[in-house]
Amino acid sequence: MNLSAAASNQLDPRLVRYFSDVREVAAQSLSEATKLRLVRELATQLVREPLVIPRAFRCAPARGYGRNLLHLDRDQHFVVIAMIWPPHSGSAAHDHGTWGVVAVAEGEVDVTNFEREDDGRDPSRARLRAACTLRATPGAVATVLPPHEDFHSVFNPSDSRTAVTIHTYGREPFDFQRVELASGAVTLGRLAYDNLR
Numbered sequence: 001m002n003l004s005a006a007a008s009n010q011l012d013p014r015l016v017r018y019f020s021d022v023r024e025v026a027a028q029s030l031s032e033a034t035k036l037r038l039v040r041e042l043a044t045q046l047v048r049e050p051l052v053i054p055r056a057f058r059c060a061p062a063r064g065y066g067r068n069l070l071h072l073d074r075d076q077h078f079v080v081i082a083m084i085w086p087p088h089s090g091s092a093a094h095d096h097g098t099w100g101v102v103a104v105a106e107g108e109v110d111v112t113n114f115e116r117e118d119d120g121r122d123p124s125r126a127r128l129r130a131a132c133t134l135r136a137t138p139g140a141v142a143t144v145l146p147p148h149e150d151f152h153s154v155f156n157p158s159d160s161r162t163a164v165t166i167h168t169y170g171r172e173p174f175d176f177q178r179v180e181l182a183s184g185a186v187t188l189g190r191l192a193y194d195n196l197r
Helices: 013-026 032-046
Strands: 066-073 078-085 100-106 109-116 128-136 141-144 152-155 163-169 175-179 186-190
Touching (some): 032 163, 078 152
Antiparallel strands (some): 078 163, 109 128, 109 152
């Protein structure tokens, strides 16, 4: 599905420029780590000042958090998503299977990065250990990079304020692994966008 032209035209011009800049990086023959570093720099510039995120890109379900497609580049295989985190909402520990950049545009989120302690041979189980948790405020940027820095979770600790994060991934991560930390059980999730329903 595509966003309507009217909705796309509401986007902050700095976001539109960001899509173009990321496209230039993604088109180059660079290592994943180098692409991640360059996109992290672009994302840091993007959220250095407040962004205007229109209502059409602030959709969230009645419970949980919202994923809103901002840009899908089918040629260079990257995606930019606005994540909407109502108070006390958060994700399970999960992976993406590609490099990713998380930039905080509004509010605060706790980003926890995990290290995998098992060998990954059993697809139904994963043993993760929290490596660090960052309280990320507007302007902060976190990253994921497989295979060793791929699992993370995001949580909005606020009692009253919604947080907005801008996520850029090296491919559209339709399928991802979600890990229940206590049991180690792995379930597969499928990416869907709340603003395209």
